Amino acid sequence: MTRPEPLGTATYHLDDNTLRWTPGARLDPTEYTHVTTAGFRYWRSLDAFVATWTPEREDTLLTYVDVIEHDTDLDDxxxxxxxxxxxxxxxxxxxxxxxxxxxxxxxxxxxxxxxxxxxxxxxxxxxxxxxxxxxxxxxxxxxxxxxxxxxxxxxxxxxxxxKTDPGVTQRRIRTLETDLRRIERNLTQYQDLDHLNEAQQAGRTRAERWAAHLTLRLTYEHARLDTLTGGTPTLTAQDFTAGETVLCRGTRSEVIRVGTKKVRVKILDGGAAGMTLLEPPERLQKLPAPT
Missing domain, CATH: 1.10.287 (Helix Hairpins)
Structure with missing residues (x-):
């Protein structure tokens, strides 16, 4: 489905990973069915059709517009x-x-x-x-x-x-990194093939688009994290050691065990003393070494 002229404008919103399309004219029944079947929903407050990014939804929009502009922060x-x-x-x-x-x-x-x-x-x-x-x-x-x-x-x-919590951004980055590693593993299956049939070529192209998209999002999220933390390096679970005393939610605690992504601590002070918690590293704060 193509149009002789572009219909409205479209943007990709990096902040929430959505495609937004403002047609500028009423859609006919065929066009409406086409975009809603692809996963777009009309948001009256924006006067736009909105959907989370996928290669297929991007292709759907490109049948109506010539280019999809990138916008880093439409959300307020x-x-x-x-x-x-x-x-x-x-x-x-x-x-x-x-x-x-x-x-x-x-x-x-x-x-x-x-x-x-x-x-x-x-x-x-x-x-x-x-x-x-x-x-x-x-x-x-x-x-x-x-x-x-x-x-x-x-x-x-x-x-x-x-939007202002570094911990939320860190967790989003970890999720994106996991997704990117999965896509990259999928891409390796095509490297050993001497010839790709039509379906395999389509699969590789789709995986490459996903990899490029996730790389773009990671670049944006890392820049957001740098802004929130002032460029201070963020801690990972491996930055902590068992027996170390840290602050957990503002309370003095002892590190009991360090996992790959989270740290188990025991509360030392207050009414919750003795309670153990499994926390992500961004909720922990290192204490200065005793002098």
Whole structure:
């Protein structure tokens, strides 16, 4: 599927590994099915179709645009948190106004007054109860909206903390390195073959694209980590030794065992003294050698 002219713009977002496509025009049913089947979902807040990067999804986008631009940081979790918090507060105010209106309406009816069937007040009484019930229903809807936006705000706060936490970046780097080693092992299977058939050639090309993509992401994540740590070398599990005293979550602890990726420590002070924890190295802090 190709178009005579590019349709909209597309970007690859390194910060969250997503492809984002803004068509700039309404898609016809065939185009919509094509992109959603490939894994793209429409994000109304961005007015764009978004999907995690894969070679196939990149190829799908390239049937609509000539080039996919790279953007290193489109994400703004702090600004998003502020917007979501503001929306939650506005919804809560609307809910309060609805409840106050419902209370004011029912307050005009004497407490405990039943509907006097056949009396001249019957119609007013029923209409007042109906209006009050309608306002209470709207108040409940607005309260649910407020809860929704509050949950979105909390999610954005977590995202903001993750972006500034070196430990999160270190764990992401380890995952990417593991994925890259797996892809490189897959590539070695093609080296011993004198001739590749069509399927094997396609498999090798796909693996090479994945390797290049993971290398790009590792370069970006290492640069992010350097920014967060000020270029200070990060510790690995092998930087610790059994019997060493360290700080674990701000508490003096003793290293019991060192694994390939994590370190088991025993808490020495406080109410948790004697408890053992298995921690990643970024949560541990070396103490200066005693003089």
């Amino acid at each position: 979790p702090t600004g998003r948190t502020e917007r979501f918090t503001s929306r939650a507060a506005a919804a809560e105010r609307r809910a309060d106004n609805r409840r106050e209106t419902a209370t004011a309406i029912t307050g005009q009816i004497p407490p405990g007054q039943p509907i006097l069937v056949g009396h001249s007040s019957e119609g007013r009484h029923r209409r007042a109860l109906a209006r009050s019930d309608q306002h209470m229903r709207k108040a409940l809807e607005e309260h649910r909206k407020a809860e929704y936006w509050q949950n979105r705000a909390r999610g954005s706060e977590r995202r903001a903390r993750q």
